[in-house]
Amino acid sequence: xxxxxxxxxxxxxxxxxxxxxxxxxxxxxxxxxxxxxxxxxxxxxxxxxxxxxxxxxxxxxxxxxxxxxxxxxxxxxxxxxxxxxxxxxxxxxxxxxxxxxxxxxxxxxxxxxxxxxxxxxxxxxxxxxxxxxxxxxxxxxxxxxxxxxxxxxxxxxxxxxxxxxxxxxxxxxxxxxxxxxx
Amino acid sequence: xxxxxxxxxxxxxxxxxxxxxxxxxxxxxxxxxxxxxxxxxxxxxxxxxxxxxxxxxxxxxxxxxxxxxxxxxxxxxxxxxxxxxxxxxxxxxxxxxxxxxxxxxxxxxxxxxxxxxxxxxxxxxxxxxxxxxxxxxxxxxxxxxxxxxxxxxxxxxxxxxxxxxxxxxxxxxxxxxxxxxxxxxxxxxxxxxxxxxxxxxxxxxxxxxxxxxxxxxxxxxxxxxxxxxxxxxxxxxxxxxxxxxxxxxxxxxxxxxxxxxxxxxxxxxxxxxxxxxxxxxxxxxxxxxxxxxxxxxxxxxxxxxxxx
Numbered sequence: 061x062x063x064x065x066x067x068x069x070x071x072x073x074x075x076x077x078x079x080x081x082x083x084x085x086x087x088x089x090x091x092x093x094x095x096x097x098x099x100x101x102x103x104x105x106x107x108x109x110x111x112x113x114x115x116x117x118x119x120x121x122x123x124x125x126x127x128x129x130x131x132x133x134x135x136x137x138x139x140x141x142x143x144x145x146x147x148x149x150x151x152x153x154x155x156x157x158x159x160x161x162x163x164x165x166x167x168x169x170x171x172x173x174x175x176x177x178x179x180x181x182x183x184x185x186x187x188x189x190x191x192x193x194x195x196x197x198x199x200x201x202x203x204x205x206x207x208x209x210x211x212x213x214x215x216x217x218x219x220x221x222x223x224x225x226x227x228x229x230x231x232x233x234x235x236x237x238x239x240x241x242x
Numbered sequence: 243x244x245x246x247x248x249x250x251x252x253x254x255x256x257x258x259x260x261x262x263x264x265x266x267x268x269x270x271x272x273x274x275x276x277x278x279x280x281x282x283x284x285x286x287x288x289x290x291x292x293x294x295x296x297x298x299x300x301x302x303x304x305x306x307x308x309x310x311x312x313x314x315x316x317x318x319x320x321x322x323x324x325x326x327x328x329x330x331x332x333x334x335x336x337x338x339x340x341x342x343x344x345x346x347x348x349x350x351x352x353x354x355x356x357x358x359x360x361x362x363x364x365x366x367x368x369x370x371x372x373x374x375x376x377x378x379x380x381x382x383x384x385x386x387x388x389x390x391x392x393x394x395x396x397x398x399x400x401x402x403x404x405x406x407x408x409x410x411x412x413x414x415x416x417x418x419x420x421x422x423x424x425x426x427x428x429x430x431x432x433x434x435x436x437x438x439x440x441x442x443x444x445x446x447x448x449x450x451x452x453x454x455x456x457x458x459x460x461x462x463x464x465x466x467x468x469x470x471x472x473x474x475x476x477x478x479x480x481x482x483x484x485x486x487x488x489x490x491x492x493x494x495x496x497x498x499x500x501x502x503x504x505x506x507x508x509x510x511x512x513x514x515x516x517x518x519x520x521x522x523x524x525x526x527x528x529x530x531x532x533x534x535x536x537x538x539x540x541x542x543x544x545x546x547x548x549x550x
Contacts, residue, residue: 130275130283130313130543141547143244144271152279180280 066193066220066234067210073232075209079190080112082207083159090121092185093157098174099127099145102162104224105192109161124149126160128173147177154182163222165191165208168201193220193234212236249548250362250369251541253378254419262423266388268540269533276312276535286315286546291347292340295372296322299351301507301531302372302381306349309538318345333357334364341367347545350374368545376410376471382506383416385537387424389530390461393502398425403455405431406465406487406514409438410472413465413506418444431455432487435476436467452487456497463504464489464514480513490516494524502526 067075087093090113097106103125110123129144160174171189178184190207195214214220219237223229246261254262275283291310295303303319310317320340331339337348347368350358355377362369373379391397402421408414408430421428422445429447430437442448449455456462467483477483494501503515503525511517520527 127271129271130285135285136288136547141244141544144268146271147274176284180275180278180282182279 062238064236066212066236069232072192072209072234075192076108076112077116079109079207079209080116083109083113084117086188087157087159090117090119092155093121093159094151094153095121095123095159095161096126096149096153096174096178097123098160098162098170099125099129099147101164101222102160104226105163106161109190122151124151126174126177128170128177131173131176133169133173149181152182153178153184155185156182157186157188158184159188159190159206161190163191164193164195164220165189165203165205166195166198166220168199168203171203172201192222195220210234246544246548249545250358250371251380251545252358252362252369252371254380254383254416254423255378257380259423262384262387262420265384265537265540265544266391268544269384269388269537272312272539272543273533273536275539276532282312282314284314285543286310286313289313289346289546290316290318290344291349291542292318292320292345292367293372294320294337294340294348294350296350296352296357297373299372301534302351302379305531305534306370306372306381306538309535309542310349312535313539313542315347315542318343333361337361337365337367341365347542368548370541370545373412375412376415377412378416378419379412379506380416380420381534381538381541382413383420384541385530385534386413386417386463386504386506387420388533388537389504389526390421390426390502392529392533393526394460397421400426400461401429401459402426402461402463403429403431403449403459404463404465405452405455405489407436407467407476408432408441408465409436409476410468411465413463417463418446429455429458433477433483452489453493453496456489456493456501459501461502461504462489463506465506466508466510467513480510484513488512488514488516489519491518491522494519494522500524504530507531 095106097103106123114120125148127145127147129142188206191205192209194205194208194211196211197213217239221235223233225232247258349370349372351372353375355375357374358369358371371380387397404414418428429449431449431452505527509520
């Protein structure tokens with residue numbers, strides 16, 4: 061299968077560090093800010109951002125994992141239902157600035173569902189979206205990221221794969237591949 | 243796996259171990275949902291569910307209705323006492339009439355064993371058995387297994403004693419199937435007249451002495467004496483039953499270990515459980531009720547998502 065590298069380990073590390081500095085610029089001392097990683101693939105990313113922010117600014121920003129499976133608009137419309145994951149949020153988002161974090165922004169439907177799920181924890185003051193990869197030509201909903209690592213043109217016939225060392229891969233890397241047609 | 247192998251939940255016997263595990267995993271997600279400030283998710287907003295109860299129920303019916311509403315389903319309720327069933331309408335006609343009003347799922351309790359199975363062969367909707375006579379009560383078994391898992395970390399390898407009126411209990415049968423699928427050891431205990439013949443052929447231990455059963459088990463699931471189903475006398479008096487099979491604080495204190503006490507409700511206080519046991523820290527009876535909503539949400543959600 062053809063694979064094309066989008067970001068390598070060094071570029072991902074630089075991107076994460078850039079994210080942190082952008083967040084510090086916009087959120088100052090993070091007094092009223094929380095980070096939510098979207099299940100299943102935004103959770104590792106949110107943990108990395110929290111650790112990096114702690115290293116850079118010494119602040120531990122409250123964070124959690126948000127699962128939007130029960131809020132998706134494709135339930136009963138997919139061949140196979142999606143499996144739910146754990147939602148782990150030990151705070152209310154009422155009046156908070158929330159940063160939703162995911163690895164890839166594709167159609168925007170997951171983010172829409174996530175915003176719906178998030179409202180169950182209160183009315184946030186402001187919501188921002190951070191993604192490593194913005195697939196800009198494939199959006200179904202009018203959703204744009206506030207922070208993105210790389211913006212790429214892809215087709216619906218392609219996958220964007222994000223690999224992490226923590227998940228057993230040799231290196232952190234982001235690839236584009238063709239969907240298997242068989 | 244993210245899908246059940248069946249589109250009806252008729253009993254535990256005919257679903258797979260993977261189905262049970264998927265339901266329990268999904269129930270854990272829903273337990274988190276029902277503890278949120280906003281306890282509702284929109285998953286079943288395009289689904290209508292009919293709760294058809296031909297037999298009395300408080301907890302199960304409320305629990306199903308809450309589960310349905312927390313999933314945003316539209317709910318219609320039906321009880322046989324004030325319906326055309328009294329005028330001689332058949333079960334299939336009653337249900338088909340309800341379904342022609344565009345109902346997608348039916349939750350049914352019936353006094354005849356096999357009624358939901360019959361229905362599942364004759365109507366198009368997904369059927370959930372909420373108790374059929376003395377046969378099965380699958381969601382109760384699932385919530386019992388979920389409660390054990392939550393309390394003890396795992397069901398596999400645990401010893402569970404089901405104590406009381408096994409003969410008339412649909413909860414007992416569903417529990418036996420469910421716990422065995424999850425790898426627990428099961429014992430039934432009660433007066434010999436209230437134990438079905440050949441029950442040991444289901445692979446359960448049989449014990450007549452409640453003290454020995456308590457000494458053996460990690461979890462005691464205590465059942466109610468179902469006087470309404472008993473056509474003849476199976477034991478001399480409730481007082482005598484309570485004397486020999488009632489569980490009280492003193493018996494638990496005599497054990498050299500901690501055990502978990504469960505009861506599917508309604509409790510006959512002073513008969514199968516004394517009040518000081520029912521209200522003690524050993525009992526997880528109210529947790530079972532809370533878990534019931536989460537488990538039923540999981541069942542309805544997964545059945546609604548099942549294809550075909």
